[in-house]
Amino acid sequence: MSNFQKVCDSTVGEQYFYRVHESGLPIYVIPKKHSATYAMFGTRYGSIDCKFKTANDEEYLELPDGVAHFLEHKMFEDENGVDAFTRYALTGASANAFTSFDRTCYLFSCTEGFDENLEILLDFVSHPYFTKETVQKEQGIIGEEIAMYDDNPGWCVFVNLLKCLYKEHPVRRSIVGTRESIAKITPEMLYRCTDTFYNLRNMVLIVCGDVTPEQVNAVCDKMLTEVAPVVEVERVFPKEPEEINCPYVEGFFEISQPIVEIGFKDIPAEDPDERIRISAANAINMQLLFGKSGEFYNRLYESGLISDKFGGAYAQERTAAFTEVSAYCNEPYALKDAVCAEIDKRREDYFTREEFETAKRVVYANNLFNFDSTDDIANTFMTFWQNGGDYLSYSACLSKIGYEEAWEVLKNTVRTDRCAMSVVYPKEGKDE
Amino acid sequence: MKLCRTELQQGVALNTVTTDRFKTAFFTVNLFVPLEKETASAYSLLTDVLMRGTESYPTMQALNQKQDTLYSLGLGAFVQKKGEAQVVTFELTAIDDSFAFDGMEILGEGMKLMQELIFRPYTEQGLFKAEYVEQEKKNLCDDIRGRINNKTAYARNRCVEIMCEGEAYAVDHGGDLEDVNALTPASLWEAYEGLLAKARVEMFYVGRKGEAEVASLCKTYLQFAPREAVFPKTTLGALPQESRTVTEQMRISQCKMTLGFRTEYALQEGNFPAMALFNEVFGGSPNSRLFMNVREKQSLCYYCSSFPDGLKGLLMVVSGIEQKNKQKTLDAVLEQLEDLKQGHIDPLELENARRSLRNGYREITDSPAAIASWYLGRISTGRYDSPEEAIAAMEQVSAEDVVTVANSIRLDTVYFLEGGAKE
Numbered sequence: 001m002s003n004f005q006k007v008c009d010s011t012v013g014e015q016y017f018y019r020v021h022e023s024g025l026p027i028y029v030i031p032k033k034h035s036a037t038y039a040m041f042g043t044r045y046g047s048i049d050c051k052f053k054t055a056n057d058e059e060y061l062e063l064p065d066g067v068a069h070f071l072e073h074k075m076f077e078d079e080n081g082v083d084a085f086t087r088y089a090l091t092g093a094s095a096n097a098f099t100s101f102d103r104t105c106y107l108f109s110c111t112e113g114f115d116e117n118l119e120i121l122l123d124f125v126s127h128p129y130f131t132k133e134t135v136q137k138e139q140g141i142i143g144e145e146i147a148m149y150d151d152n153p154g155w156c157v158f159v160n161l162l163k164c165l166y167k168e169h170p171v172r173r174s175i176v177g178t179r180e181s182i183a184k185i186t187p188e189m190l191y192r193c194t195d196t197f198y199n200l201r202n203m204v205l206i207v208c209g210d211v212t213p214e215q216v217n218a219v220c221d222k223m224l225t226e227v228a229p230v231v232e233v234e235r236v237f238p239k240e241p242e243e244i245n246c247p248y249v250e251g252f253f254e255i256s257q258p259i260v261e262i263g264f265k266d267i268p269a270e271d272p273d274e275r276i277r278i279s280a281a282n283a284i285n286m287q288l289l290f291g292k293s294g295e296f297y298n299r300l301y302e303s304g305l306i307s308d309k310f311g312g313a314y315a316q317e318r319t320a321a322f323t324e325v326s327a328y329c330n331e332p333y334a335l336k337d338a339v340c341a342e343i344d345k346r347r348e349d350y351f352t353r354e355e356f357e358t359a360k361r362v363v364y365a366n367n368l369f370n371f372d373s374t375d376d377i378a379n380t381f382m383t384f385w386q387n388g389g390d391y392l393s394y395s396a397c398l399s400k401i402g403y404e405e406a407w408e409v410l411k412n413t414v415r416t417d418r419c420a421m422s423v424v425y426p427k428e429g430k431d432e
Numbered sequence: 433m434k435l436c437r438t439e440l441q442q443g444v445a446l447n448t449v450t451t452d453r454f455k456t457a458f459f460t461v462n463l464f465v466p467l468e469k470e471t472a473s474a475y476s477l478l479t480d481v482l483m484r485g486t487e488s489y490p491t492m493q494a495l496n497q498k499q500d501t502l503y504s505l506g507l508g509a510f511v512q513k514k515g516e517a518q519v520v521t522f523e524l525t526a527i528d529d530s531f532a533f534d535g536m537e538i539l540g541e542g543m544k545l546m547q548e549l550i551f552r553p554y555t556e557q558g559l560f561k562a563e564y565v566e567q568e569k570k571n572l573c574d575d576i577r578g579r580i581n582n583k584t585a586y587a588r589n590r591c592v593e594i595m596c597e598g599e600a601y602a603v604d605h606g607g608d609l610e611d612v613n614a615l616t617p618a619s620l621w622e623a624y625e626g627l628l629a630k631a632r633v634e635m636f637y638v639g640r641k642g643e644a645e646v647a648s649l650c651k652t653y654l655q656f657a658p659r660e661a662v663f664p665k666t667t668l669g670a671l672p673q674e675s676r677t678v679t680e681q682m683r684i685s686q687c688k689m690t691l692g693f694r695t696e697y698a699l700q701e702g703n704f705p706a707m708a709l710f711n712e713v714f715g716g717s718p719n720s721r722l723f724m725n726v727r728e729k730q731s732l733c734y735y736c737s738s739f740p741d742g743l744k745g746l747l748m749v750v751s752g753i754e755q756k757n758k759q760k761t762l763d764a765v766l767e768q769l770e771d772l773k774q775g776h777i778d779p780l781e782l783e784n785a786r787r788s789l790r791n792g793y794r795e796i797t798d799s800p801a802a803i804a805s806w807y808l809g810r811i812s813t814g815r816y817d818s819p820e821e822a823i824a825a826m827e828q829v830s831a832e833d834v835v836t837v838a839n840s841i842r843l844d845t846v847y848f849l850e851g852g853a854k855e
Contacts, residue, residue, distance in 0.1 A: 013455070013531075033453060035794045083728065089719035092787025094795070111794035112787075140731030147686035148734055148752050151583050254683045256577035293496035301492065307571045328574065358500050365504035368527050372454045373799065427683055 004029070004213045009392040011399070012371055016381075016392060017213040023224035025200040028385070029216050030208040030377055035111050037209025038374040039118055041125050042105035042382055045197035048170040048319065049102075051236040054196055060236060061192055064184045066142070066177015069099040071190050073138050074130055075106065081134075084124040093117045101171050102317050102386055109375065114211055115219050122205075122223040128194040130187035143179050153253040157424045160249045161261040161324070164420035167245040168238035171320050200228035206381050208374040237319055242267060244420045251424040258425050260332045262339055265418040266314075266321040272388030275316055280363075280398045281409035282314035282323070287359040288351045289342060290325065296342050305335060314413070318387060323414050332423045340416040347414070350407040360401065367395060433797045435807055435816055436643045442658035444633040446650055447811070448643040449803055457528055457539050457639035458800035459646075461550065461654065462808060463520040463631035466664040467513060467600045473607030474623035475520050477615055479509035480568040484561070485554035489545075498545060503527050505542050507549065513605040514809060515666030515743025520627060522546055525800075528640050539641065543653040550628070550654075559617040560624075572612050576604075580682070583849065587688035588750055591847035594678055595692040599669060601744050632661035634811055638800040663812035668701075668745040669694055675843040681850055688849040689761055691749040695841045698745040700813040705825040707747070710837035711740050712785035714772065715749055719784050721768040726751065732761050742809065747841055755850050762846060772838040777831045789826055793819040 004017040016030040050063040075097070076084040088095045093110035106125050110117045149155050159174065166172040174181075207216050244265050269275050290297060290312030300306045309328040315321065329335045351359075370376045377391075384391040436448045465471065489495040499505040506525035511518055524546055526538045554561060580586050589604070596602040633656050637646045671694050697707035715722035715738030726736040736751035753761045796802045796819045810816045817825065 034798045036791070036798050085718040085723075089784040089788070092784070092791040094788070094791055095718070109791075109795060111791050137731055141727060141734055144686065144732075144752055144754065145734040147754075150685045153581055253581075254583075255581045256579075257574055291496075291500075293493060293500045295493070298491065298493035298496075302567070304567060304570065307574060328578070358497075362500050362504040365527050368455055368531060369504075369525070372456050 002214060002217045004217075007390070007392055009395055011395045012368060012392070014371055014392060019213075019217070021200075021217065021220045021224060023200050023220065023226065024228035025220065025224060026204045026385075027213075027216060027220065028204070028206045028381055029211065029213040030206070030381065031211065032208050032374055032377070033210055034374050036109045036374060037114050037207065037211055038107065038109045038378050039121060039205070039207045040105050040107040040378045040382060041121050041203065041205050042103050043197050043203045044102065044386065045104055045193070045202070046100050046102040047173060047175040048237075049197065049235050050170050050173065052196060053234055055232040061189070063189065063193070064177065064181040065174045066182045067185060067189065067193060068104055069176050070138065070142060070182055070185055071193055072097050072099045072104050072106075073142060074134065074190060075125055075128060077129060077134055078124060078127060079129040084120060087120045087124070088117065091117050091120070099175060101175065101320075103382065105382060107378075114209070115215065118207075118216065118219045119223055122220065126198065126200075126224070128191065128198065130190045132187060135185060135187055135190070139182055142176065142182055146176050146179060149176060153255050153259055153424045156251055156253070157259045157261050157422050160251060160424075161263045161420060161422035164246050164249050164422055165244050165263045165265045165322055166320070167241055169240040169320055170237070172245075196231070196233055199231050200224065201230065202233070204382070204385050206378045206385070208378045208381075242418070244418050247420050249422050252427045253424050255424065255426050257328050258330060258332055258423050260327050260329050260335055261422045262325045262336050263420050263422070264323040264343070264414050264416065265420070266316070266323065266413045266415070268316055268318060268321040275318075275387055276384070276389045276394065276397055277401070278409055278413060279314065279316055280394065281401050281406045282413060283363045283398070284356070284359045284401060284406050285410045285414070286312045286314055286323070287362050288355060289346060291359065291362070300335075300338060305329060305331060305338070316387075321413070332421060336419070336421050340419060343414055343416050347411050350410070353403055356403050356406065360398070364395070364398060367398065433803060433820070434818055437816070438643060438647055440647065440650060441656060443661040444656045444658065446635045446637070446643070446647055447807055448646050449638045449807075450640070450642050451638070452640050453798070454639060454800050455528055455531055456800060457524075457526045457641070458637070458804055459524040459539070459543070459639075460636045460804060460808075461522040461546065462634045462636070463627055464514075464517050464634065464661075464663055464812065465520070465627060465631050467516045467518040467603050467605060469603050469608075469611070471623060472518055472603050472605055473611035474615055474620055475518055475627060476511045476605065476607035477565075477568055477572050477612055478620060478624055478627070479511055479520060480572055481560050481564050481620065482509050482549055482553050484564040484568065486548040487552040487554060488548060490554045502536070502538050502541050502545070503532060505538065505545070507542070507545065509549065511605050514812060515741070516600040517664040517666065517812060518605045519808070520631070522550060530640070539639075540649055540653065543649055547653045559621045562617050565615070565617045565620060569612055569615065572607060573609055576607060576609055576612065583682070583684055583686070583688055584750060584752065587690045587847060587849040588748060590680065590849065591690040591692045591748070591845055592746070594847060595746075595845040596669065599667070601666070629657075630659065630661060632663055633659075634808070636804040636808060638803050666698075666700070666743045666812075668696060668698055671696070671842040672844045675846060677846040677848075679848040679850060681852060684849070684851045686752045687755040687758065687851065689751045689753055689758065690847045691762075691765065691843060692845040692847070693747040693749075693841045694844045695740070695745045695747055695837070697740070697837060699742040699810055699815065701745075702815070704742055705822065706829045706833040706837050707740050707742075708789060708822075709782075709785055709826055709829045710834045711738055711747065712789045713777065713781060713834060714738050714768065714838075717785070717788045719788060721772070722749070722765060725768055726761060726764045730764055732757050732764060736761075736765070743812070755852070758848055758850075766843075769838060772835065775835045777834060779831070782831055782834065786826065790823050793823050
């Protein structure tokens with residue numbers, strides 16, 4: 001045992017192994033007897049990290065929109081012009097990467113040659129190589145990716161909602177950027193980002209599948225021979241007011257029916273354990289408020305205001321948190337009024353204890369469903385790690401949430417005085 | 433991950449895959465009927481109306497509340513297209529009984545609920561409740577009109593519709609506006625009775641329980657009468673002499689290019705492994721010709737990929753591009769096909785494709801839904817190879833076979849969905 005710490009959870013019947021590698025990289029291994037093994041190498045660096053400096057830098061660097069995502073694309077190419085996909089082709093692994101607000105992740109899943117695949121992953125993500133030419137070539141490809149998102153009404157309605165909820169916070173900025181913003185990207189800029197954020201101490205390796213912790217550690221020993229320097233990074237987030245930015249935004253698309261997103265801004269807690277407790281309580285609250293067995297959903301469905309394309313969720317990360325209700329609906333204002341009225345009513349007059357217990361059981365079971373997929377497990381682990389928490393403790397945390405406690409969380413975190421609505425309408429006309 | 437198949441009744445079969453890999457149970461009842469314009473809309477609407485309530489749980493809320501008590505039991509009804517068959521599917525997902533903390537028999541309870549859903553719908557005066565039918569007609573029409581929302585899927589479906597005009601395959605399994613609007617509680621009831629009496633029934637279970645236990649649960653809770661029902665046949669269309677180009681407009685920023693090829697390769701023909709390997713080389717992965725050349729070398733797009741329909745023998749290529757690059761992208765795709773026709777396949781390229789395909793097939797065994805879907809797509813052909821058997825068959829395919837595929841497929845329809853319509 002190369003001093004891995006073993007953590008078990010008996011409710012879900014799973015365990016994981018954890019250690020910090022000598023190089024500084026935290027490693028999580030979740031053994032699972034599946035055909036494919038899933039590995040994810042991620043950094044705490046996403047689109048919101050757009051103004052920063054390290055202790056060694058004189059000046060803050062302010063990035064144009066879309067740099068973290070652009071960088072993700074470019075990491076795949078090495079100094080010989082060889083693409084990581086070409087290297088994976090020799091092993092048969094299926095590889096990918098993604099960038100979100102707070103993270104960039106590189107991943108593969110494979111059914112043979114795990115060690116070799118992990119070597120490729122660790123190698124290419126720790127060896128950035130950018131030139132003017134390779135940067136330029138990518139602009140065409142990403143330009144088409146941007147155009148694809150521009151035609152996606154579901155994505156645009158969400159992005160617009162964030163712009164309504166936030167005045168200063170960079171979640172309001174585009175992850176992929178625009179053709180204009182990505183034209184400003186230079187190799188020097190990308191190197192400064194990798195120097196700052198692609199430091200093993202700011203990264204994590206999560207492996208889920210039929211592997212042993214020792215096996216993973218041995219590959220890390222081979223590939224990560226240098227100890228990452230301790231670099232202090234200062235990320236600058238502008239002061240975000242508690243109030244929303246603006247209550248309403250609309251857009252027009254070639255679609256058949258309006259798509260609506262209603263958001264309620266919250267202020268995330270400082271303490272990671274507290275954030276996880278609030279997430280667990282609000283998972284139950286969302287089931288109670290907007291679940292398909294609830295009075296509210298059924299009343300609106302039967303009245304014809306909504307269809308089954310309806311849902312509510314609470315989203316939270318370290319620097320931003322909000323409740324989001326989405327629907328396909330021809331009368332956005334009527335829906336907004338109904339949702340706000342329901343939240344206000346339930347803040348005063350909460351659900352019954354029996355309803356609460358049933359909702360808790362539903363959230364417990366839904367969490368269990370997640371444990372059948374190595375990629376769901378690894379991705380949720382990543383989310384918890386980002387938040388400073390531990391996925392396997394979630395089930396126990398959930399079971400501890402009490403009736404009064406969940407009610408209290410609802411009162412404090414889902415507030416109708418911080419409500420905004422984003423609608424995209426068909427280009428033909430709109431609801432007045 | 434071998435399939436165990438039992439005939440429960442004439443025309444009614446249970447397919448079981450027993451594995452302790454999962455914490456959940458996945459169970460579906462699939463009713464196979466021919467895909468026909470006359471009935472497609474009715475069966476599509478039927479799945480929505482049945483979900484509104486049963487005799488014991490007459491409202492959606494009552495039904496959903498019951499599901500909650502069964503540890504968030506998932507219950508759904510929907511239609512799928514498998515070649516020229518329309519499949520009406522009832523799907524159940526549940527946590528395995530061993531994870532219930534009160535000893536509940538979740539699967540048995542779930543099947544009982546599914547039995548109600550299928551055989552004892554909520555009725556008024558012997559028919560579906562008129563209000564439910566009206567509301568679901570409206571919702572379904574909204575969905576049908578909503579097909580324009582996803583431009584990639586819309587462009588692909590339009591291409592198929594144009595290419596297969598006059599064939600059953602062109603019928604949309606979700607229904608169309610005119611036919612949905614014409615349905616009444618009485619005509620829907622008639623369709624419902626016809627479906628239950630005539631359809632070929634295929635049930636699938638993936639989970640921890642053995643075949644005998646599941647069969648016994650089916651006998652207790654889900655009895656279907658015997659029937660003389662065969663699988664609907666899917667006809668491969670004739671190879672076209674030449675291709676056509678169709679361009680349509682929508683107010684969008686990115687142009688969608690979809691190519692439809694006709695082929696003589698299909699699961700029921702027994703020659704599909706060659707098509708699977710060809711597709712992997714051509715446009716099936718990030719190491720394929722299309723990704724490496726059209727995207728990486730020429731920077732023409734973010735995605736450009738190909739995928740076969742194993743029952744209808746079609747091969748589709750999809751991409752999102754700048755409008756001014758239409759001809760350039762089309763040429764780039766056809767150039768790669770031409771190169772393969774000439775036999776320019778590197779041994780390493782072929783080995784890479786094999787590895788990638790092997791990986792893809794093996795990954796199927798990690799998801800209950802993917803396992804059931806794998807067999808559901810094959811069951812009508814009478815061949816139900818496991819993913820491992822499909823790998824073994826693919827290993828036998830040679831470079832020459834791949835070149836033969838390249839030379840035999842025919843471009844039928846080039847479809848562009850482009851921007852620039854009136855603002």
